[in-house]
Amino acid sequence: MNIDSLSTPCVLIDIDRVKANIKRAQDYADKNGFTLRPHIKTHKIPSFAHMQVEAGACGITCQKLGEAEVMADAGLDDILISYNIIGFDKLTRLAALAKRVRLTVAADSLFTVNGYNQIAATTGVTFDVLIECDTGGGRCGVQTPDEAITLASTLKGGARFAGVMTYPAAGGTEKMAEKLAEILSSFEKANIAVKTVSAGGTPDLWKAHTVPGATEYRPGTYIYMDRSQVAAGAATQDDCALTILATVVSKPLSDRAIIDAGTKTLTSDLLGMKGFGHITSLPDVLISGLSEEHGILSAKDGLPEIGERVRIIPNHACVVSNMFNMVYLVSGTTVINALPVVARGRVV
Numbered sequence: 044m045n046i047d048s049l050s051t052p053c054v055l056i057d058i059d060r061v062k063a064n065i066k067r068a069q070d071y072a073d074k075n076g077f078t079l080r081p082h083i084k085t086h087k088i089p090s091f092a093h094m095q096v097e098a099g100a101c102g103i104t105c106q107k108l109g110e111a112e113v114m115a116d117a118g119l120d121d122i123l124i125s126y127n128i129i130g131f132d133k134l135t136r137l138a139a140l141a142k143r144v145r146l147t148v149a150a151d152s153l154f155t156v157n158g159y160n161q162i163a164a165t166t167g168v169t170f171d172v173l174i175e176c177d178t179g180g181g182r183c184g185v186q187t188p189d190e191a192i193t194l195a196s197t198l199k200g201g202a203r204f205a206g207v208m209t210y211p212a213a214g215g216t217e218k219m220a221e222k223l224a225e226i227l228s229s230f231e232k233a234n235i236a237v238k239t240v241s242a243g244g245t246p247d248l249w250k251a252h253t254v255p256g257a258t259e260y261r262p263g264t265y266i267y268m269d270r271s272q273v274a275a276g277a278a279t280q281d282d283c284a285l286t287i288l289a290t291v292v293s294k295p296l297s298d299r300a301i302i303d304a305g306t307k308t309l310t311s312d313l314l315g316m317k318g319f320g321h322i323t324s325l326p327d328v329l330i331s332g333l334s335e336e337h338g339i340l341s342a343k344d345g346l347p348e349i350g351e352r353v354r355i356i357p358n359h360a361c362v363v364s365n366m367f368n369m370v371y372l373v374s375g376t377t378v379i380n381a382l383p384v385v386a387r388g389r390v391v
């Protein structure tokens with residue numbers, strides 16, 4: 044079956060590019076002596092997680108408990124949840140998960156650490172904990188090495204200190220390396236062994252070898268790449284595996300055409316760029332605006348006609364994955380298979 048037969052809007056995943064992206068990153072990690080723990084929030088598909096592990100990844104990263112449960116159900120058995128898990132209900136689910144898989148989880152406060160200590164004590168489960176450190180990303184993470192040491196020393200029983208994790212700002216590798224060096228030296232002075240130093244982010248993936256002390260890296264977007272990664276210099280357009288197929292449904296003016304993909308397909312993420320995606324066959328046409336189910340294409344000339352189809356590289360592939368129940372695996376323009384996005388919407 045050819046992609047021309049598919050109803051639009053739909054998501055196409057170029058399987059040849061997926062395989063090449065997985066291999067390229069794994070080869071790079073192997074060559075530079077760190078492990079890869081890919082973040083599955085990009086694809087949310089168990090068979091892709093298995094492909095990443097079969098290629099050599101040490102395990103996977105999930106952002107949410109719900110994603111981790113889906114992946115555990117599918118047989119993934121070494122999972123990092125890079126998130127503070129808070130509240131009795133979620134801690135109970137965390138303990139159940141720790142009985143099924145080798146589990147690691149993040150913490151950046153005494154509140155979180157106390158919850159982990161309690162659930163480990165009351166259920167008898169064991170799991171590893173990484174202390175999240177803010178090394179310039181400006182999101183979660185303790186702000187000083189001393190805070191990290193306090194949290195590490197407070198963990199007890201089945202909630203075992205295993206190391207530190209950080210999620211740097213895009214382009215923030217140098218600052219992250221500096222901060223990590225300070226943190227690791229403080230742990231050394233305190234005589235506390237740090238087994239795992241987990242860093243991440245596709246924009247700076249190819250600089251991972253310049254971060255001394257980092258033992259693992261958690262790229263997510265690298266499996267699909269997207270327009271933002273091309274802009275960051277981490278990929279070329281030919282590496283982008285996820286595209287959206289859309290149809291022109293209206294052309295009210297010579298300089299305006301409307302496609303059947305709006306925010307519910309492309310999402311409203313701009314990530315600092317102009318336009319809501321890149322049309323592969325029409326690089327000079329701007330996706331200038333979106334409403335829920337309409338995308339506005341603008342150009343002085345060269346706009347496609349009603350009924351014509353376009354393929355779009357989205358600004359941000361990960362959020363598009365969360366919009367669709369199913370994606371189509373393709374090789375070139377041949378449809379190979381339809382895959383359910385099993386962990387889609389599992390944000391709890």
Ligand SMILES: Cc1ncc(COP(=O)(O)O)c(C=O)c1O
Binds near residue numbers: 261
């Ligand atoms: C904690 C954490 N690690 C790794 C990643 C992967 O980042 P990227 O998709 O840029 O590779 C993310 C992305 O949101 C993240 O939040």
